[in-house]
Amino acid sequence: MGILKRAADITYTFRFIRMMAMDWKDWDAYKLGIIDENGKRQKNVKLDNDEKKSAYTTFIRLAANLKRIVAKFPGGGSKLGSFASALFLIKEKVGQKGIEDICKKCNIEVLDFLNEKNEWFLLDEKQLSPGIYRVKNAKLINESCAELVWPKDQIRIQDECYPIGDVFGVDIYEALHVNTNKQVYVTASELIR
Numbered sequence: 001m002g003i004l005k006r007a008a009d010i011t012y013t014f015r016f017i018r019m020m021a022m023d024w025k026d027w028d029a030y031k032l033g034i035i036d037e038n039g040k041r042q043k044n045v046k047l048d049n050d051e052k053k054s055a056y057t058t059f060i061r062l063a064a065n066l067k068r069i070v071a072k073f074p075g076g077g078s079k080l081g082s083f084a085s086a087l088f089l090i091k092e093k094v095g096q097k098g099i100e101d102i103c104k105k106c107n108i109e110v111l112d113f114l115n116e117k118n119e120w121f122l123l124d125e126k127q128l129s130p131g132i133y134r135v136k137n138a139k140l141i142n143e144s145c146a147e148l149v150w151p152k153d154q155i156r157i158q159d160e161c162y163p164i165g166d167v168f169g170v171d172i173y174e175a176l177h178v179n180t181n182k183q184v185y186v187t188a189s190e191l192i193r
Contacts, residue, residue, distance in 0.1 A: 128161040
């Protein structure tokens, strides 16, 4: 039973990440007129057959709501940094090849990650300067992958904060979310003062 649960979890994780990266017009719900070009539910369209019900399940509704929330926040290039830290959450389970497959399915070029640089608060040997920062985009708490860290929430960078890993050359750091006192993964490009 445990192996089936883990396989289902990985499948839904891949599917969720893929949906977050897909254009609304590529969603089945959009093609069937259930959502508009901004992911907003069209109330006048009834879910009156199996095809429509399958295109707008509870899982898909959750993904659409989160995608709309994340889309409201400005991020520019930092969206790749945020995507890299999200991928790092599952890297242990799927490995580097799995991460590359996700990027391929999401039409994200690995080279795009290499252009993502922000080094104004880096010290020697990639150490982040300790202090309180804010994050540009919404993030998930490391341990639960459930609670959200909202844009402009404060995070604390501890002393001796070095990268704990990387995704396609983008260094991943562990920080402390001030509101919840829980660990969160960040990249340097996601931090603002």
